[in-house]
């Protein structure tokens with residue numbers, strides 16, 4: 310799940326990269342959730358179009374190029390070598406011609422040609438296909454897999470602290486990026502503790518939390534920039550006892566363990582990363598042996 314999903318950018322990126330079986334994005338802001346739903350629809354439409362386009366490509370590439378004769382049922386090394394020599398003699402080889410993107414023109418000695426990036430193996434008696442077609446098929450498979458994963462995505466409007474949509478131990482991964490500061494400021498130390506406890510409860514054994522603890526200096530900046538001091542119920546930084554550095558120990562008290570090498574400071578970002586994307590990350594895991602809902606420390 311993605312807590313504080315905003316307009317769905319991160320959520321959809323997660324789908325593209327990891328293809329989860331299901332994924333829920335929750336955000337307190339209705340307008341942003343509507344934007345996320347629209348972004349999901351756009352992504353679906355773009356993938357469907359890409360899928361159709363890949364299909365057209367596939368058809369035109371197979372109809373324009375004559376298929377090579379079916380490869381023999383089994384090609385021995387010797388036959389393959391002989392075929393390759395014959396190919397050289399006739400000028401027909403398994404090498405791709407420069408004008409065919411990744412495609413080999415013909416096959417003499419299919420096994421050898423496939424190793425060279427030429428033909429797919431092809432069952433006995435069926436024509437091998439040029440690699441271009443193979444690439445298109447792979448591309449379509451990838452698009453189909455992402456489309457399938459998108460079917461499992463939903464967005465919900467909720468204050469995560471009151472969200473009733475998840476069961477204890479249900480989630481294998483939770484992301485919470487650039488959110489804890491807002492919860493901390495709006496609901497105080499108790500709100501931050503409640504968020505962490507809820508995440509620990511929702512994680513399945515072996516499940517992972519990726520959380521961005523916003524730096525303490527950014528709390529004061531939030532008040533300066535957004536005139537928050539005037540908002541009713543907000544917690545001024547000086548009234549808060551917890552600090553971003555307390556989040557890790559708090560998660561450990563809840564029974565989660567820091568993933569070695571997973572927690573990275575902001576300055577570990579790749580060189581050239583824009584300043585506003587140099588964000589510290591904490592990666593914690595619920596130990597495999599723990600009870601589905603229970604955090605260690607309660």
Ligand SMILES: C[S@@+](CC[C@H](N)C(=O)[O-])C[C@H]1O[C@@H](n2cnc3c(N)ncnc32)[C@H](O)[C@@H]1O
Pocket residue numbers: 312313314315316319335336337338341467468469470485486487488491492
């Ligand atoms: C700075 S944005 C971060 C968006 C996204 N996670 C990212 O890293 O790009 C913070 C988001 O958290 C949401 N948010 C703040 N408090 C929340 C709460 N209690 N429950 C759910 N969402 C919340 C805000 O509406 C906002 O969309």
